Amino acid sequence: MIARTDIVEKVKLNEVVIAVIEQAFNDLVQKKVSMPPIMRIDVPENNGEVDIKSAYIEGDDSFAIKISSGFFDNPKLGMPSANGMMLLLSAETGIPKAVLADNGYLTDIRTAAAGAVAAKYLTKRDSKVAGIIGTGAQARLQLQALTLVRDIEKAYVYGRSPDKAQQYKREMEEQLGIPVEPVSEAAEAVRNSDVVVTTTPATKPIVEAASLHKGVHITAMGSDAEHKQELSADVLEAADLFVCDVKDQSTRLGELRAATSERVERDAIELGEITTGKERGRTKDDQITICDLTGIGVQDTAIARYTYHYLFKELENQKVD
Amino acid sequence: MIARTDIVEKVKLNEVVIAVIEQAFNDLVQKKVSMPPIMRIDVPENNGEVDIKSAYIEGDDSFAIKISSGFFDNPKLGMPSANGMMLLLSAETGIPKAVLADNGYLTDIRTAAAGAVAAKYLTKRDSKVAGIIGTGAQARLQLQALTLVRDIEKAYVYGRSPDKAQQYKREMEEQLGIPVEPVSEAAEAVRNSDVVVTTTPATKPIVEAASLHKGVHITAMGSDAEHKQELSADVLEAADLFVCDVKDQSTRLGELRAATSERVERDAIELGEITTGKERGRTKDDQITICDLTGIGVQDTAIARYTYHYLFKELENQKVD
Incomplete structure (x- = not known):
């Protein structure tokens, strides 16, 4: 042992x-x-x-x-x-x-590493600003993971508890040497960022299409059960590219559950298809891309x-x- | 640990x-x-x-x-x-x-104990002769289990290897103090016995209806996978009572897979329904009863x-x- x-x-x-x-x-x-x-x-x-x-x-x-x-x-x-x-x-x-x-x-480490893989293939190459939703262990690791694949210069963080967001700010500024700014709404973190990672156990969407902007990438790694959801259905509709770890599992336990049109599910690509070059990841800076990570064996x-x-x-x- | x-x-x-x-x-x-x-x-x-x-x-x-x-x-x-x-x-x-x-x-112990529970509710009360198909660890434990719930006076054993059957005889006679007689066909063990336990990884039936007789009980504990089968379909048809540990699992991995009529599956009873008194086990000495144990959590x-x-x-x- x-x-x-x-x-x-x-x-x-x-x-x-x-x-x-x-x-x-x-x-x-x-x-x-x-x-x-x-x-x-x-x-x-x-x-x-x-x-x-x-x-x-x-x-x-x-x-x-x-x-x-x-x-x-x-x-x-x-x-x-x-x-x-x-x-x-x-x-x-x-x-x-x-x-x-x-x-x-x-699990924490491999989940964060998958976030880095998603960011490597799906974010704009010159992504500089990260938005993190949530203030727990994955919120910390996912930001660190982003800094390993992109030159992140600044981060926004949103959490329901302002105290925890302040603590997050202190710890991550110390650890990564970049400014971290707590914001009062998830939408603000999304609007300000090139790459967003949602890391919550939310059961209702915390990101809506209204806060999306051209070029943003969102990795949703919170949902891993039938009752969880971080992205609203209109986010899935608005995306130019929807990627997930495994389609079956995303449909059962992840964000694909919320898809309201068959198109989203039909066009969904698995991350491994991109890392192996079978499918293309982000091809243009103005695309909106999503990656849903449910976690796999x-x-x-x-x-x-x-x-x-x-x-x-x-x-x-x-x-x- | x-x-x-x-x-x-x-x-x-x-x-x-x-x-x-x-x-x-x-x-x-x-x-x-x-x-x-x-x-x-x-x-x-x-x-x-x-x-x-x-x-x-x-x-x-x-x-x-x-x-x-x-x-x-x-x-x-x-x-x-x-x-x-x-x-x-x-x-x-x-x-x-x-x-x-x-x-x-x-697993060996809990599997043998389930065999004892099945025997307690499904064999004739005065069962004296046991037939064991197989010569491995479960063949040993299942015979021992039978002696804990019935006054077994003699056992027959069938195994493909005569040497292993001889070794089984020596060990079990020593351990249990009853005569154990190797036989050259599975059917012979079935014909001679009040209670039979099949303990093999067989992929083709080793017990056919032709060797059944009134009053016999058979516990089949070998099959636990899609490709395994110990009892032929006509054994299931001939039985007055078919019992299993869990119906879904017996249908998927056990003997119910082989059932050729819907009646067998419809009338199948789970062992817990009998141990709790919701359903009756053996009610008459001349019934033919079967219990399929696939092993459950x-x-x-x-x-x-x-x-x-x-x-x-x-x-x-x-x-x-």
Whole structure:
């Protein structure tokens, strides 16, 4: 078992991790992948849910099974909502190689890395201003991810709690050395920015078409369940290009659920089709582009394999127990 | 993490475990249960598959997620095909409580215990002769399970390998103190027995209606995948009562797949309906009864909870990592 503290110390959001996640999207298109739909166990009495994701990529010698939970009454008990771990299994024998007791850290990193991949292919090359909706862990990581693929000079942040937005401003200005300005409406962050990332568990749209402008890109990474939605249907209609990680899953758990015309779903492109060059990403500076990230098993397998085989490879010859 | 050796030392197939598993079947009918379909990841290059099962039973303070693998080329490498572990999660916070690194042992025990529950409700009360098809680990445990609920005085065993059948005879005679007679055909074991358990990974039927006789009960626990089948369709037609653990799953992965008439599926009863008294099991000594066990998540949660909270309760206040 590899403890969270050791994982946090070694695994950082950087160019290598972004390349690892980009490769996972490539694999999804170029290789045979066994990636079953998300398994979900509900614990309604305690406002809890557990999701299990997995994917095996043809040719790999290992693959991950991720168990992640959200128990939304935990904060009342002074505990974080989210918990989780990844198991890495040998794809040669099925024998467990490692338990990565990362408690959601690797999910945070691979999710942010996917945001970077989306930004790399879908934002204007000279994007300078970022708008972040939400003030949590992903709001921090997604902004950092943007700075790794674009020369971001300024960020706007919108959160329901002004205190949290102020704290976000302080931390991110310190970390990234760019000005971060809290704004009082999500629309203001959208209007001011070249690239927007929505990182909320919203169940009603927080971005409307009225605040869109030519050239903007929006990555919506919050929605990953039937009841969640960050973008209104008119945003999907207004976009020149709608991209998602996996179409089936975006339709079931992501922003495609809200699509009001068949055209949006029919024209939707998967991110891996763009990273592999099968489809084109942004082709003109004035396009409006959207990327919906619901989170997929190949990302988990990719980050778990990277963590174990690359960063902790001295453990490879030890047995898991 | 609790190691297999410690689990094997403490968890035994006995009346308590049978009661625990019977309660799991009751819960499935009497309580709200969140039990998603089995998640499966295929690794075709290595003739491998991983199944994930889980179930949360309303009101319980924990539940299990089981990861079990079958890599059927492992024996060529001198390793067993099957591997697996169970995770026990808090149903209050989602936090992992324990990793039961049982390597399939608890699955073996809960599967045999389900066989005992089926036998208790479906065999003639004075069943004395058992017929076992197969000579592996379940063939051993299922015979032992029968002796815990019926006064079995003799057993017949059929296996494709005469050597393995001889070894089975020696071991089981020693363990149970009853005569065990290898036979050269599955049909012979069926014809001679009051209760039959099929424990094979057969992909073609090994029991035909021609070998059935009045009063016989057959538990088929081998089939748990789309390509497996132990009972021919005419066995299902000939039965007075067809019982299974979960109808959906038996139709997808078990013996109900082979049903050639709608009647069989329509009249099929779930084991929990019988254990709770909602439906009747065997009512007459001359009935022919069948029970198809594909294996379900509530069994895993029940055995994992019993193991951890009851047998290892001194660990409850320790953290998993």
